[in-house]
Amino acid sequence: MRKIYNFSAGPAVLPEEVLEQAREEMLDWHGSGMSVMEMSHRGKEFMSIVDKAESDLRELANIPANYKVLFLQGGASSQFAVVPMNLLEGNTQADYVHTGQWSKKAASEAGQYCSVHITASSEQDGFNSVPPLEQWHISSDTAYVHYTPNETIGGVEFQWTPDLSVAPGGNGNIPLVADMSSNFLSRPFDVSKFGLIYAGAQKNVGPAGLVIVIIREDLLAIPPLPRTPTMYRYKTHADQASMYNTPPTYAIYIMGLVMEWLKKQGGLVAIEQRNIAKAKLIYDLIDASSFYHCPVSRSDRSRMNIPFTLSDSGLDEVFLKQAQAHGLLQLKGHRSVGGMRASIYNAMPLEGVQTLATFMREFEKNHV
């Protein structure tokens, strides 16, 4: 048993059972005599690992047959460019919903390939909410609409999936693109509502080095921009089942173990209930206190990343030091916002959140 709880925003906590299984299989995977790290990516052992990882993911997220799952590298950040390179299809415009730092990065990268139209923004309230669909304005000649379901830094999460067929200016044919890096598989979601989903693994489903892309097959027929590198064409990887080059094999293996773990937890419906309960422990505590403060509007608060401040920021260092002494690590807020941030992804056990809540109550008692 580990003695600490890791509240890092990413790379983040992984299920202890998964790490233990990886340790047991480290030198000799299933009698193969090899570590997964040493296997040929085209050999039958690794093929069975990647096939199982994909089919478990498909089962968990109920991914329809007309969607491809790709296991890529380069992190979510490279998708900021790969998405416009592959989806613009002669359009000169793409739509981006601006809800914080990650959506801003995605939009500014896309700006190198097309003109970016900001569909909606929550800038006027300091990015502490998500803009309601009625306030969206989708441009008439857009290639797709991109949004960030969970802003990891701001702690703002959409509790609904945008329906572009009823959004102002929208219609049912515009592909919806989502950067799901920080809430992927934390709750059920309807893949059929999306054209493309991408998620870096290191927040909720595995180690850094792997990014998962789920793309509707008809979008693979769009010709990429001229001179798009072979490695940056979705079709390259879709046609070769993510084996065009060497995929991040060990990261895929760990992700596969996380999928098995998720199934054992009861799947996405069950994990969502746990995530709701965990987040509620901290938000209730913050709301009942005048010592702690969370700036995010209640209806749009993230279940994954909880930013909060102390009434006296002079106490920040003491808080972090004492938290660390209690085995509560990585609670420092993002450098751009300060304060604290508790990231409580799927793999953060309830006991970790309870320990944090107890510590926060005690700290408040000792400092007011």
Ligand SMILES: *Cc1c(COP(=O)(O)O)cnc(C)c1O
């Ligand atoms: C962490 C994160 C990224 C960046 O992921 P990398 O793998 O570091 O490129 C992008 N988007 C969101 C929402 C994130 O949380």
